[in-house]
Amino acid sequence: MSRGWFAVTGPPVWHKNYPVAQGNRQSPIDIIPHQTSHDPGLGPITLNYDQCTSINITNNGHSVVVEFEDPDDRSVILGGPLDNPYRLKQFHFHWGGKGCHGSEHTVSGNSYASELHLVHWNAVKYKTFGEAATAPDGLAVLGIFLETGDDHRWLHMITDALYMVKFKGSVTDFKAFNPKCLLPSSLHYWTYLGSLTTPPLHESVIWIVLKEPIIVSEKQLGKFRMLLFTGEEEDERIRMENNFRPPQPLKGRKVRSSN
Ligand SMILES: NS(=O)(=O)N=C1NCCCN1
Numbered sequence: 001m002s003r004g005w006f007a008v009t010g011p012p013v014w015h016k017n018y019p020v021a022q023g024n025r026q027s028p029i030d031i032i033p034h035q036t037s038h039d040p041g042l043g044p045i046t047l048n049y050d051q052c053t054s055i056n057i058t059n060n061g062h063s064v065v066v067e068f069e070d071p072d073d074r075s076v077i078l079g080g081p082l083d084n085p086y087r088l089k090q091f092h093f094h095w096g097g098k099g100c101h102g103s104e105h106t107v108s109g110n111s112y113a114s115e116l117h118l119v120h121w122n123a124v125k126y127k128t129f130g131e132a133a134t135a136p137d138g139l140a141v142l143g144i145f146l147e148t149g150d151d152h153r154w155l156h157m158i159t160d161a162l163y164m165v166k167f168k169g170s171v172t173d174f175k176a177f178n179p180k181c182l183l184p185s186s187l188h189y190w191t192y193l194g195s196l197t198t199p200p201l202h203e204s205v206i207w208i209v210l211k212e213p214i215i216v217s218e219k220q221l222g223k224f225r226m227l228l229f230t231g232e233e234e235d236e237r238i239r240m241e242n243n244f245r246p247p248q249p250l251k252g253r254k255v256r257s258s259n
């Protein structure tokens, strides 16, 4: 079966322009639960999203992204492995092709249909997101697995807007959306030091991956696949799917478990 546009033009060639792609703390990884270390010192994470302010939803050519206002600590993640509160900046998804898998992190070699990333930055230590994105403790990304089953009660708020951002470079208003509605019931997690999974692949991410997936329907996931990698003005229309980086070498890193 063909490996798809992203699998050919994406991850395998990134190292040419971004040598850090072969670094010592790259993401995603395969998480092997019985090889993680349970750390009783690891407290629970807290998501203070009640005052969050979503701005828009956009197709940036490699995912669909919902952006947030981040002028203050109105929406932060704190606790767990984090020494400071980290401000919510955006969230986006990674997914597969029809019926095949699309998560970035895998669990004992098994991948999920999709993975949601909520991207936060350390505004206590750094002045801008851009500066934080290059610092070893600059970003905290909360990863949530999506598994197929029944319709997700709230995901339609996102999938109903996707037709507005079909083409790369399109953007539309997306106000008053609180991503708290996309969380599973348990906030138990694995955590490790890693990187952005898309260029520039900076090794600046404290990863917090929730153990419990959320359930979405194949129909809802299918709507992500009507997005395009390509812009409206381009002749070729390439369906946006399989926009995930495969697991990278652990290189001796420890993965800790909240419990
Ligand atoms: N998939 S990821 O690691 O979150 N990668 C990102 N790259 C650009 C900025 C936000 N996040």
Ligand SMILES: [Zn+2]
Residues within 6 Å of the ligand: 092, 093, 094, 117, 197
């Ligand atoms: Zn991501």
